[in-house]
Amino acid sequence: MSRPPRARESVLDAFEATLISSGERAATMDATARAAGVSKGGLLYHFASKDALEAGLLERLRLLVEQDITDMAAAPEGPVAYFLRTSVMDDDALDRAIIAVSRLAQGGSAAATSALRDMRTQWQEALRPHTKDAAALDLVMLVSDGLYFNNALEGGVIQGAVPKGEDLDRLVALVEAAARG
Amino acid sequence: MSRPPRARESVLDAFEATLISSGERAATMDATARAAGVSKGGLLYHFASKDALEAGLLERLRLLVEQDITDMAAAPEGPVAYFLRTSVMDDDALDRAIIAVSRLAQGGSAAATSALRDMRTQWQEALRPHTKDAAALDLVMLVSDGLYFNNALEGGVIQGAVPKGEDLDRLVALVEAAARG
């Protein structure tokens, strides 16, 4: 089960980090190789093309989302609260993968857009049984989208746009009350 | 008051359209010139650099937001409902400018990120007097962010993610009820 070689993973880490910190334009093969501490040729041994590199990141996201859906179903505070709280960036592996793939999507990658669509659909279907109606489900999904959106732009669209601590508690309570009826 | 030359505006239209339909990577000077029906040299007469072209789009957004803030304050259904309803894409001038600038921001443009931040702050401050507390204002802003986010990705993250018609009515009612107390 130790499929992915360490070097391969570190290239993926570097690609992801560059996408997050500097945007899609800056996340070139060259920059990724440099950040990963390998040469361009070395990178191309693991990922034969830019497309292959992007596909590698998309697969990483897919696996992380799969795990998150499982965690969400088992969360003690309930799926809705878990979902909203984890929509606030914690710089964990899933958050980083989502932001990086968002950058690719905004850069015009159809495959990345499709991956984000699939991710959102999985969450939506997992949450549907826990909301009172379609409008409530819309509300939960859109608040989550908003939280992600504010983190998907470099440094957040606005400092303090994403509530933390007690502010987040109040927001989650507000949404849960509205969503549960 | 007819400051901007027609050719200049049509170049801006072409740049905006290319950003929306094909992403930041594809919105080159060459592609923009072609879409606007001028040569690269012609484009460079109106906008001396890529930076100047981006600045032109940012200024267009600024003017459209200024008008929208005025319209929002005067809206008969109230600012909150107006704000949420107009957060659903209607393919109007403001919506197009926002999506295009979002693409630039995701591509790594600090100026574009800053413009979006300013835009969001203006809306937030205009809405603050119409919400019961900070959590309620967060809720309204985040639902709006979510609605925009779903349209900022090519074709929307998901078909049907953005509620329309009666679904939108129910969502607006739900948010207004929560935000007004």
Place this chain on the structure above:
DNA sequence: GTCTATATACAGATAGAC
């Protein structure tokens, strides 16, 4: 498996004709 060197393509920008 990882490297250097290089081919090919295309981006942004300049110069100057019309």
Place this chain on the structure above:
DNA sequence: GTCTATCTGTATATAGAC
């Protein structure tokens, strides 16, 4: 004001040495 031609930098990708 709009054009063509061209310079320069840089991106992806290939070839082949180590």
